[in-house]
Amino acid sequence: MASERLEPLERLTDMFRRLDGVGKKSAMRYAFCVLNFTDDEAKAFAEAILAAKSDIHQCSRCQNITAGELCPICSDERRDTGVICVVEDPRAVFAIEKTRQYGGLYHVLHGTISPARGITPDRLKIRELLTRLQTEEVSEVILATNPTVEGEATAMYIAKLLSPLGIQVSRIANGVPVGGDLEFTDEVTLRRAMEGRYLL
Amino acid sequence: MASERLEPLERLTDMFRRLDGVGKKSAMRYAFCVLNFTDDEAKAFAEAILAAKSDIHQCSRCQNITAGELCPICSDERRDTGVICVVEDPRAVFAIEKTRQYGGLYHVLHGTISPARGITPDRLKIRELLTRLQTEEVSEVILATNPTVEGEATAMYIAKLLSPLGIQVSRIANGVPVGGDLEFTDEVTLRRAMEGRYLL
Numbered sequence: 543m544a545s546e547r548l549e550p551l552e553r554l555t556d557m558f559r560r561l562d563g564v565g566k567k568s569a570m571r572y573a574f575c576v577l578n579f580t581d582d583e584a585k586a587f588a589e590a591i592l593a594a595k596s597d598i599h600q601c602s603r604c605q606n607i608t609a610g611e612l613c614p615i616c617s618d619e620r621r622d623t624g625v626i627c628v629v630e631d632p633r634a635v636f637a638i639e640k641t642r643q644y645g646g647l648y649h650v651l652h653g654t655i656s657p658a659r660g661i662t663p664d665r666l667k668i669r670e671l672l673t674r675l676q677t678e679e680v681s682e683v684i685l686a687t688n689p690t691v692e693g694e695a696t697a698m699y700i701a702k703l704l705s706p707l708g709i710q711v712s713r714i715a716n717g718v719p720v721g722g723d724l725e726f727t728d729e730v731t732l733r734r735a736m737e738g739r740y741l742l
Numbered sequence: 743m744a745s746e747r748l749e750p751l752e753r754l755t756d757m758f759r760r761l762d763g764v765g766k767k768s769a770m771r772y773a774f775c776v777l778n779f780t781d782d783e784a785k786a787f788a789e790a791i792l793a794a795k796s797d798i799h800q801c802s803r804c805q806n807i808t809a810g811e812l813c814p815i816c817s818d819e820r821r822d823t824g825v826i827c828v829v830e831d832p833r834a835v836f837a838i839e840k841t842r843q844y845g846g847l848y849h850v851l852h853g854t855i856s857p858a859r860g861i862t863p864d865r866l867k868i869r870e871l872l873t874r875l876q877t878e879e880v881s882e883v884i885l886a887t888n889p890t891v892e893g894e895a896t897a898m899y900i901a902k903l904l905s906p907l908g909i910q911v912s913r914i915a916n917g918v919p920v921g922g923d924l925e926f927t928d929e930v931t932l933r934r935a936m937e938g939r940y941l942l
Contacts, residue, residue, distance in 0.1 A: 574833060590754040590757045
C-alpha cells in the first residue's frame with residue numbers, strides 16, 4: 543500500500559534509469575526535479591520526448607540522425623563528397639564536427655560488431671556503406687570507430703571488406719591525448735604514440 | 743538551417759539540462775538514449791512525467807510528497823505520533839526510512855532558509871509545522887536538516903522558534919561517517935566527532 547501512493551514517482555524513476563549511465567540515486571534525483579518543474583515545463587519535456595522519437599530518423603545517405611530526408615551535412619554542397627568518415631554513432635559526428643577540421647561526409651554504423659552482445663555485421667549500416675561506395679565517387683574512407691576492442695575489430699572488418707574496391711582506407715591515429723600526462727597514459731596508448739611519432 | 747534539422751533533439755537536450763546536475767554532455771547522451779527507445783518506451787516516459795506532475799502532491803499533514811491525501815507514513819497507525827523529524831526535502835525522508843530505525847513522523851520543509859537565494863522562512867513549511875505542534879501531541883522535534891551552512895541556520899532558526907513551546911528539540915549528530923577515514927575527514931567534522939564522543 544505504501545508504495546502504491548508513490549507509484550507515479552517510481553514509474554518516472556524507472557524511466558530515468560533506462561538512460562545510459564543513470565543509477566538508482568540519479569534517477570530518483572531527476573524524478574524529484576520533474577516534480578519541481580512547472581506544469582508547462584513538464585508538458586514541454588513530455589512533448590520533447592515524443593517529438594524527438596517521431597521527427598528524428600536516419601539520413602537516407604549517411605545514416606546520421608536528422609529531422610529532414612538528408613542530414614544537414616549530406617545536403618551541404620560545400621562538403622567534399624570524395625571522403626567518407628565512418629563512425630559508430632551520431633555522437634561521434636558531433637564530436638568531429640566540433641573540431642571544424644573535417645570537410646568530408648560521414649557514414650554512421652549505429653554500433654560496433656560485438657559477438658558477445660550478438661551484434662553481427664549485418665546489424666550495422668555496413669551494407670549501406672558498400673552501396674554508397676558503388677554509387678558515389680569516393681577516394682578515401684576514414685575509419686573513425688572508437689579505439690576500443692570492438693571499435694578496432696569493426697574497423698579491421700570494414701578495412702578487409704573494402705580492400706578489393708581499390709579505395710584508400712585509413713584509420714584515425716592513437717596517441718597521448720593533448721593536455722594529457724605520460725605518467726597517466728596506459729602502456730598500449732603510449733606504445734601507439736611512440737609508433738606513430740612524426741618527424742619535426 | 744543546419745540546426746533546424748535537429749531541433750527536436752536540441753529541445754529534448756535542453757529539457758534534460760534542466761535536471762539537477764545534468765551538464766551538456768550528459769543531456770545529449772540522454773537525448774540519444776531516448777532516440778533508441780521503442781515508441782512504447784518513449785510514450786511511457788512522456789506519460790510518467792505528466793503523471794508524476796499531476797498525481798503527486800504534498801501530504802496535508804507532513805508535506806511529504808504523496809499520491810494520496812495523507813502520505814503512507816502519516817496514515818500508518820503504527821508510527822509514533824509523538825516525535826516529528828524535520829527534514830529539508832522528501833529525499834531525506836527516503837534516506838531516513840531506509841535505516842528502518844526511526845518510527846516517528848516527519849515534517850518536510852521543502853527547502854532551507856537562504857537569504858542569498860531569496861528563500862525566507864515564510865517560503866518553507868514552517869507555519870505548517872507550528873500548526874501541527876499546536877494541534878498534535880508532540881513531545882520531541884528532531885531537526886534533521888542537512889549539515890550545511892543553510893541546513894544549520896534553518897535548524898537554529900526553528901529551534902529558537904520552538905523554544906517557548908516547551909517541546910524537546912534535538913539536532914542530528916555530526917561525526918565521522920561509518921566506513922570513513924579520519925585522514926580524509928575535514929577538520930570541522932572531526933572536531934564535531936571529538937566533541938560528540940561517547941563513553942564506552
